[in-house]
Amino acid sequence: MQAKFKGKLVDVWKISHRPVYENWVKQAFEKSILSWNERNQNVLNFESGDLALVGDFLVREQSGEFQVVSKERVSQKLDILEFNM
Incomplete structure (x- = not known):
């Protein structure tokens, strides 16, 4: 999906x-940038050591960097423009 994050168009x-x-999410899994936690399958691991939970939102900025927005803060941080399921 597409959204505005910090005033810029991003993929979410x-x-x-x-x-x-x-495709960008599939590629991140294929390159082992993202992986599911072995002990808790509701936790997403990042190559950097960061974590996110099922229900949170993964943002890919134009620079290619990833940010996580918690489900509790999504309405404050993201302006969803296009929602695909």
Whole structure:
């Protein structure tokens, strides 16, 4: 999906166990930038050591960097423009 984050257009994925259709998310898993936690499958691991939870939103900025927006703060931080499921 697309959204505005900090005034800029970004790609967003709502973290879930549903099949992933966004190519950028698929590529991040294939390159091991993202992986599911072995002990808790509701936790998404980042290559950097950061974590996110199912239900949170993964933001890919124009620079290619990832940010996580918690489900509790999504309405404050993201302006969803296009929602694909």
